[in-house]
Amino acid sequence: MENQMENRLLHIFRNNPFGRETLLQSLYFCNKVGASPVIYIPKTTKFLMYFDNDVVQVDLDKSYLISPETAIQRATELVEQGGISARFLDPKHFTASTLPDIHTNFDYMCCPRSISDMSSKIGLGYIGPRVRRIVRSARFPVLITSPVYKEWKSISVFFGGSANAIKALRLGFHIARASGIQLDVFTQTEKFSKKDYQQMIKDRNLEEEMDLYVKQWHFFENRVFEENLYDVPHDALVILGAFGHGVIRNFVFGSKMEKIQSTISNNLLIAGPNYTTIR
Amino acid sequence: MRILTSWRYPGNWPIFRFDDRLLLILMAAIVGNFSGLASVALNRSLVMMSEWLHHFRHYWWVFVLPAVGAALSSLFLEKVVNEGAGHGVPEVIYSVSRYGGLLRFRSSFSRLISSCLTIGTGGSAGPEAPVVISGAAIGSNIAKYFSLNDRQRVTLVGCGAAGAISSIFNAPIAGMVFAIEVIVGEWKSVNIVPIAIASVAGTEISRLLQGNQIPFSHHLFNIDLLNIFACLGLAVLSAAASILLTRMLRSMHTVSHKVSAPVWIRAAMGGCAVGVIGLFLPVVLGEGYHTVKILIEGEYGQVLAVLALASFAKIAATALTLGWGGSGGIFAPCLVIGSLVGVTYHHLLALFWPSASWVNEGYYALLGMAGLISGMLQAPLTGIFLIIEITGGWEVILPLIIVSAVTTTLCHYFEPASYYLKDLVEHGHLLRPGTDARVLSDLNVPELIEKDCIIVNQNMLLRDFIAIIKKSHRNFFPVEDDKTGHFLGIIHLDDIRPYLFDPVMYDAVILGQIMNTQVEVVHPDDDLLDVARKMDMKGLFSMPVVVNNRFLGLISKATILDQYRKELMVQTSH
Structure with a gap:
């Protein structure tokens, strides 16, 4: 008999109504995919996350530090309502006395669209620079x-x-497997034909998983990508790859991720260029 | 586009595939130049600021200048760039120890600006530590941009530190030795060559922009055996001054944190106190290179009591500046305090043995500087080479070695870790390559979990369990609740030995009766160092990994040792 390692999701808790909504989203996601939430209740307005080739300083806005005495209780209540036992992250290492290191050995992380700026800025079309770096x-x-x-x-x-889209597809398979929900795959046909895309799947030996987990593969023929996005169900978890291309290419040709995140208000699960398949 | 992509990954260029040391040498030259430029920029800024503020020095309110500078410096660090105060060298060493030298980009300029504000207005601190963190951050971010690996990044961090120190003191050997002895902590050719190149690059940039001058004028000293023996006493005095400075810095830091005021107010309070001291003893203000120059020349011309008071005042001013939130380093204050202590010692010798032929007081000022640097940094080679290079005084090398070695040894006795390393050692963050703690910190519990365990439940009969044992090669069997799946305990083969040869018991005993429920468990987030310590203390060979009451697997000493050896080979193979 062999046990799988539990998948863990890092959640930075904000002790206000907006933070409650975000935590509820995390808990729903965890329940669906069988992951455990690990909640960090910040005690300082900044912390560091050391990744393989980057260190990101997250400067939280003051709303993250509201009423610390009630934060644990509120978070615990929400987590337990979701039928999960609460686990809180207590930083062990500090780069400076007021600068804790939050380890990055997680399987998912939940972020609002912006983590460092005032809540008033949060809205479609704006993903904060720290979230992008993460x-x-x-x-x-x-x-x-x-x-x-x-x-x-x-x-x-x-x-x-x-390559990033392949990673996103693999992530989709994983989420489908964990949640038992089949996938809708969306492809905007640009310079390739349907057959080319199918060949890509074949070349990557993903045919079997496509048959197993994909309900329907939609091809957008309309040239205007943003218009096509209306076909994405409003109650879908949207999985996509991001930052697979360089800055210059994105500047010249535009980024699909930017178009998607600025057009639809769904929950997004984004796989970055360094994403590695979940264990 | 492909050209741009390949530029991001120089490690893939054919020339560097042949030997990645060439890549490091090229990168080291680039890092050395940039960190040299950062040093020159800070140096020129300090000169400009000092010249501009010189016009205000005769006003009665001049004592508030250090307060304004320290407050602005603190505000800049806290509110503009969101970094904590302090000189930053421990942060560089911490990053090298734990995270392969990853440093924030903002560190490449933040301390330059903040220390300029602190020191330029009269705060008692040095510009060297800020240029070290700046150079190190430049090296780290260049390595990050070119996607170099951890080992290469650590070397470039060392290159940045070396280039900065080499440039600010026009002292390439001292820069190189400092980077290896203090920052990287590993004397290997794979580090030494690029760091040497960076030192040369940093020095050349400085010489190109500021001219090739040694910072302090060179003097010939006629050193006899008596003066060499006398330096032992100076070593003791230097060690005492080093320990006093270290402890005062820490106590000021503690005291300032007890004051419930914003950090910039605290910094201003410290700065104001320094300003008041400076009204009576101007020697304590600023980085103090001019004072050092006068002391080496033997032109300070003060009596013994004033010299002793000035030494103490400089120690207090440095502690007030840095301990209360100002920005800067301890290098330059060490030089000033060391030279003051040296000249004080010379006056003491002359007082007690007036007929003996003592060398000029400049000689003792040099030795005192080496003593303080060695004592504070507990890096004797850095102290020796720095003093030789910045004074051009190779003929004092023998007493320099004696003073540096004795001071380091004495300081180590009272303060086992240097000022830079004290906090890191106390928190277990100093992880030098190839050490036990470093190897264990690079491994984690999830990668060592053995999952091929057979899980049994508490209601299983001994007979059924024996059938399972026959198929297993393990000695430990985790027990889970058959309803909830919660981990209940563990059974070791020894636990069933008393019943093994008594078949009557096979159907009478269930596992819930014989399992061990008082089990030490491990969580996947636990530090392996703590796990290994726990195993040693309790004499355990295996421990179950449990999370949310669910058994994930076992972690055993054998697997730790196996992975430990592999990791050690990786860390020590280059």
């Missing part, structure tokens, strides 16, 4: 939640054929 550097995918708690009933994966 997505770029992390081995784990980042769950970027919609502003208000929203249960998801289906899973949509965006697949454009790049």
Whole structure:
């Protein structure tokens, strides 16, 4: 008999109504995919995350430190309501006395769209620079939640054929396996035909998993990508790859991730360029 | 586009595939130049600020200048760049120890600006530590940009530190030795060559922009045996001054944290106190290179009591500046205090043995500087080479070695870790390559879990269990609750030995009766060092890994040892 390692999701708790919505999203996600939430209640407005090739200083806005005496109790209540036992992260290492290191040995991390700026800035079309750095550097995918708690009933994966899109597809398979929900795959046909995309799947030996986990593969023929996004179910968890291309290419040709995150308000699960398949 | 992509990964260029040392040498030259430029920039800024503020020195309110500087410096670090105060060298060593030299980009400029504000307005601190963290952060971020690995990044961090020290003192050997002795902590050719190149690059940049001058004028000393023996007494005095400075810095830090005021107010309070001391003893203000120059020249011309008071005042001013939140380092204050202690000692010798032929007081000032640097940093080679290079005085090398060695030894007796390393050692964060703690810190519990365990439940009969044992090669069997799946305890083969040869018991005993429920468990987030310590203390060979009452696997000493050897080979093979 062999046990699987539990998958763990890092959640930075904000002790206000907005933070409650975000924690509820995390708990829903954990319940769906069988992961355990690890909650960090910040005691300082900044902390460091050391990744393989980057160190990210997260400067939290003051709302994360509201009423620390009630934070643990509120978080515990929410977690236990979700039928999960609460586990809190207590930093062991400090780069400076007021600068804790939060380890990055997690399987998922949950972030609002912006973690360092005032809540008023949070909205579609804006992902904060720290969240971007975390997505770029992390081995784990980042769950970027919609502003208000929203249960998801289906899973949509965006697949454009790049190496990062393959990672996102594999992540989709993992989530489908864990949650028991089949996937909808969306592809915007640009320079390749349907057959080319199917060949890509074949070349990567993903045919079997496509048959097993994918409900439908949608091809967008309309040239305007943002218009096509209306077809994505409003209650879907959207999985996509990000930052697979360089800054210059994104600047010249635009980024699909930016278009998606600025157009739809679904929960997003983003796999960055350093994402490695979940154990 | 492909050209741009390949530029990001120089390790893939054919020339560097042949030998990645060439890559490091190229990168070291780049890092050395940039860190040299950072040093020159801080140096020039300090000169400009000092010249600008010189016009205000005769006003009665001049004592508030260090307070304003320290407050601005603290505000800049806390509010603008969001970094804590302090000189930053421990942060560099911590990053090298634990995270392969990863440093934030903002560190490459933040301390330059904050220390300029502190020192330029008269705070008692040195510009060397800020340029060290700046150079190190430049090295780290260049390594990050080019996606170099941890080992290469650590070397480039060392290169940045070496280039910065070499540039600010025009002393390439001291820069190189400091980087290896204090920052990297590993004397290997794979580090030494790139760091040497960076030192040369940093020095050349400094010479190009500021001219090739030794910071302090060179003097010839006629040193006889008596003066060599006399330096033993100076070593004792230097060690005492080093210990006093270390303890005062720490106690000021503790006291300041008890004051419930914003950090910038605290910094201002410290700065104000320094300003008041400076009204009576201007020698305590700023980085103090001019004072050192006068002391080496033998032109300070003060009586013994004033010299002793100035030594103590400089120690207090440095502790007030840095302990209360100002920004800067301890290198330059060490030089000033060391030279003051040296000249004080010379006056003491002349007082007690007036007929003896003592060398010029400048000689003792040099030795005192080496003593303080060696005592504070507990890095004797850095002290020796720095003093030789910044004074050009190779003829004093023998007494320099004696003073540095004795001071380091004495300080080590009272303060087992240097000022830079004290906090790191206390918190177990000093992890030099190839050491036990470092090897264990690079391993983690999840990668060592053995999952091929057979899980049994508490209601299983001994007979059924014996059938399972026949198929297993393990001695430990975790017991789980058959309803909840919760971990209940563990059974070792020894636990069933009393019943093994008594078949009557096979159907009478269930595992819940014989399992061991008082089991020490491990969590996947636990530090392996703590796990290994626990195993040693309690004489355990295996421990179950449990999370949320669920058994994940076993962690055993044998597996730890196996992975330990592999990791040690990786860390010591280059």
